[in-house]
Amino acid sequence: xxxxxxxxxxxxxxxxxxxxxxxxxxxxxxxxxxxxxxxxxxxxxxxxxxxxxxxxxxxxxxxxxxxxxxxxxxxxxxxxxxxxxxxxxxxxxxxxxxxxxxxxxxxxxxxxxxxxxxxxxxxxxxxxxxxxxxxxxxxxxxxxxxxxxxxxxxxxxxxxxxxxxxxxxxxxxxxxxxxxxxxxxxxxxxxxxxxxxxxxxxxxxxxxxxxxxxxxxxxxxxxxxxxxxxxxxxxxxxxxxxxxxxxxxxxxxxxxxxxxxxxxxxxxxxxxxxxxxxxxxxxxxxxxxxxxxxxxxxxxxxxxxxxxxxxxxxxxxxxxxxxxx
Numbered sequence: 472x473x474x475x476x477x478x479x480x481x482x483x484x485x486x487x488x489x490x491x492x493x494x495x496x497x498x499x500x501x502x503x504x505x506x507x508x509x510x511x512x513x514x515x516x517x518x519x520x521x522x523x524x525x526x527x528x529x530x531x532x533x534x535x536x537x538x539x540x541x542x543x544x545x546x547x548x549x550x551x552x553x554x555x556x557x558x559x560x561x562x563x564x565x566x567x568x569x570x571x572x573x574x575x576x577x578x579x580x581x582x583x584x585x586x587x588x589x590x591x592x593x594x595x596x597x598x599x600x601x602x603x604x605x606x607x608x609x610x611x612x613x614x615x616x617x618x619x620x621x622x623x624x625x626x627x628x629x630x631x632x633x634x635x636x637x638x639x640x641x642x643x644x645x646x647x648x649x650x651x652x653x654x655x656x657x658x659x660x661x662x663x664x665x666x667x668x669x670x671x672x673x674x675x676x677x678x679x680x681x682x683x684x685x686x687x688x689x690x691x692x693x694x695x696x697x698x699x700x701x702x703x704x705x706x707x708x709x710x711x712x713x714x715x716x717x718x719x720x721x722x723x724x725x726x727x728x729x730x731x732x733x734x735x736x737x738x739x740x741x742x743x744x745x746x747x748x749x750x751x752x753x754x755x756x757x758x759x760x761x762x763x764x765x766x767x768x769x770x771x772x773x774x775x776x777x778x779x780x781x782x783x784x785x786x787x788x789x790x791x792x793x794x795x796x
Contacts, residue, residue: 500560500737504535507727508556509565510549512542512659516678520594520725520763521565527748528741538565545634545795546570547580554582558732560741564588567725568780569635575785576634577795585781588728589738590773592745593766595758596724598698599640600682600708602691603674604667612695612714615674619650627653629663629675633795637663639784640676640697640721642791647716654793667691678723679704679762697721704762724766726773742770 507525511517518540525536541549546569556562566584574584582588601612607626609615619626630638633656645652655672657663664681666672668690679702686693686705695711696702699720711719727745729738748754749765758765768776787793 500740501532501534503561504537505561505563506537506539506556507563507565508549508553509538509540510542510546510553511540511567511569513540515660516597516680516723517565517567517725524565524594524727524745524748527754528744531744531748545573545577545632547573547577550584551581553728554587554730556730558589558730558734560729560733560737562730563591563741564728565594565725566728567636567723568639568784571777571780572634572636572639572784572788573795574781575788576793585778587731589731589733590770590777591727591729591738592742592770593724593726593768593773593776594745594749595763595765596698596722597761597763598679598696598702598722599637599676600679600686600693600697600702600705601640601644601674601676601695601711602667602682602686602693604670604672605689605692606670607673607692609694610692612709612711612716615694616648616650616715619648619652623651624653626673627655629655629657629667629672631660631663632656632658633793635660636721636723637676638793639787642793643719643721643787644676644711644716646787646790647719676721683762702762703759726766726777738770742773 507521509518509521521538525538528536541552550564550570553562553564570584573580603609609618628641630641637660638654638656641654663675664677667675668685676697679696683704685691693705693708695714696708697711697720701710746767750767755765
């Protein structure tokens with residue numbers, strides 16, 4: 472009873488001074504471990520960078536940041552768990568453009584990305600690379616386009632699943648190059664990659680960092696990268712846009728969000744810490760070797776970026792007729 476009276480008096484005193492008690496509590500954030508839900512399988516880009524950011528945030532903020540992998544249903548399971556978590560800053564979501572695609576690809580989800588989450592900050596983006604098995608008679612992107620136009624629907628491409636950046640990069644390419652190819656979805660990128668390397672599937676868009684060694688070893692042929700400029704990892708490979716499909720861009724990017732209603736002070740604090748981490752010279756240098764580029768934005772800028780990405784992929788989902796698993 473004595474404790475309750477003290478707590479009530481403390482609340483009253485804080486309010487009387489014009490500082491809400493909740494705001495005072497936020498100044499001590501975090502005072503216990505923070506969970507980062509990753510709605511993708513372990514060892515993929517989202518998981519790897521979530522673990523990197525967790526360690527750096529822990530170092531900066533003095534409390535453990537713990538990664539919780541919850542893959543399944545094209546990222547829906549983990550994302551929904553994050554949406555339904557308390558909006559107190561102790562549950563975060565490591566998301567990618569899979570989530571922005573899912574807004575139109577899976578309209579009947581149990582959450583709405585732009586309404587049920589508070590954007591915190593983007594983390595980085597990585598280019599993809601279009602690779603073909605050496606058995607495919609194409610030594611350049613234009614060769615591939617000509618081959619596809621001469622054989623509508625006969626060429627096939629693998630992806631790590633419907634709605635993933637690998638899949639949508641292919642759909643965007645089909646749309647902008649005005650060609651027909653058959654999509655072969657897999658349960659993950661490892662299985663898709665294995666079948667392209669073995670020749671079971673003709674091609675795929677894959678992460679530059681993952682496919683670079685296979686290209687150098689001659690196991691696949693790299694035809695084009697997907698960013699606005701050439702990749703620092705393989706600058707000898709021209710972009711899709713350079714090779715006649717003007718303004719094509721399809722990257723895999725990552726960001727952090729929190730449940731809607733998370734206090735602005737906590738969101739702003741996290742945004743500040745994330746930007747400090749990704750803009751540090753050692754992180755920039757390490758990521759450049761991996762083909763990852765930091766994405767430094769304010770909370771309003773990231774909020775705008777998310778809305779624009781949702782709209783971009785809604786158009787591609789519509790024109791491609793892409794369906795969820």
